[in-house]
């Protein structure tokens with residue numbers, strides 16, 4: 001089954017102007033509607049800019065199809081998993097037999113994503129065991145049920161809960177960063193300081209990478225950029241001594257958090273490990289975090305294991321996730337090394353470091369917002385036949401004002417607008433202010449529709465043809481004629497194909 005739900009977004013051009021997320025989503029769907037060229041150009045122009053903005057890493061124009069875009073972070077894995085769900089279409093429950101083929105697809109998708117083989121094996125075993133014999137929820141299709149099991153297992157695989165930074169009970173919290181060359185360690189130092197500053201902590205960076213003078217300069221520049229002092233003694237002193245003196249200074253200044261940048265090597269070697277051990281002994285860190293590059297796939301997971309075995313670490317920071325279309329590192333690290341991913345880097349800007357949320361990551365891998373809850377909610381308030389009828393109407397461009405009202409009423413029954421927006425893929429960047437604005441716009445549109453005749457509601461085109469009708473609607477609803485004129489084009493509907 002293809003459960004389709006629609007959400008009418010009012011004033012798409014205005015909303016798109018404020019939010020790149022809306023611009024992109026609206027532009028994806030605009031092509032199905034007859035909207036005035038003026039609006040089309042506005043939204044497409046905005047979407048085009050949004051696509052090149054850092055908020056949309058991995059989003060691309062699809063060749064030859066205008067502005068239709070899709071998220072490519074983990075895109076390969078997402079596509080692979082989709083083929084598994086598709087194979088279950090039409091089934092009425094999950095059985096050992098009918099999930100065999102979808103499970104093969106999932107296995108292949110995970111291996112192609114560069115997830116390590118033992119992890120894939122245990123994952124498949126656990127999903128199969130949980131999927132077969134689970135009672136399919138009332139109103140949820142078997143393929144949805146499998147998505148839910150896979151989602152839950154992915155969350156577990158990536159550690160279940162968010163793994164927060166640990167802070168020292170007294171004195172400065174010391175975070176020691178380690179990692180191979182070029183993985184983004186120095187950048188992470190500054191990003192982390194920026195993040196902690198936003199939490200209200202005072203920070204100091206210590207430049208203990210003495211082999212690459214440029215690293216000290218880089219840290220100094222980044223420190224300035226984020227407004228955090230950088231302690232350095234040049235390249236003559238031993239890293240452990242620099243770290244120790246830096247910590248002493250941080251203590252005297254009552255700094256909350258000290259972040260130590262260490263030297264990277266091209267590969268793991270004895271000298272690097274013994275130097276790290278020495279620095280660790282000198283500053284007794286609260287957190288030892290290994291910075292790994294997401295693009296190295298399962299190799300990143302084995303590096304975390306190696307560093308943990310040799311120096312003892314508390315977690316990992318996964319950088320360059322914005323360029324990772326496979327996902328093997330994010331999926332393998334916890335399972336292989338038993339150490340959690342604490343943060344992920346998703347771009348070069350200082351803002352592009354965030355805590356690692358296994359649940360959000362799983363949803364992203366599955367290419368969905370909180371789709372399952374959305375489907376459950378939608379099915380509570382919308383009959384299957386209605387949904388299919390509506391889908392046909394939309395596809396044949398016969399969506400009228402009555403359908404629109406029916407949809408807004410169904411949406412109102414599903415809960416608050418903000419909660420529903422949060423469940424929709426791609427809409428998680430919409431702010432509360434934008435949601436309030438959308439709610440206001442919906443009411444604005446409803447007030448115009450409420451004063452229309454039955455015929456006008458059923459055939460929006462007669463409004464477009466008759467100035468007299470538009471004037472009457474404007475007068476009765478207290479709006480301007482121009483606002484009524486644009487009403488049909490505001491009915492830009494977002495499809496959610498589940």
Ligand SMILES: Nc1nc2c(ncn2[C@@H]2O[C@H](COP(=O)(O)OP(=O)(O)OP(=O)(O)O)[C@@H](O)[C@H]2O)c(=O)[nH]1
Pocket residue numbers: 179180181182183184185186187188209212215263264265319320321322323344345346347348352
């Ligand atoms: N796209 C993207 N680039 C990143 C990310 N993190 C770091 N980079 C870039 O990766 C490059 C290397 O980062 P550095 O911070 O210099 O790496 P390093 O590990 O300190 O390197 P060494 O000092 O040589 O060991 C820089 O160009 C960063 O801007 C990220 O999350 N996404």
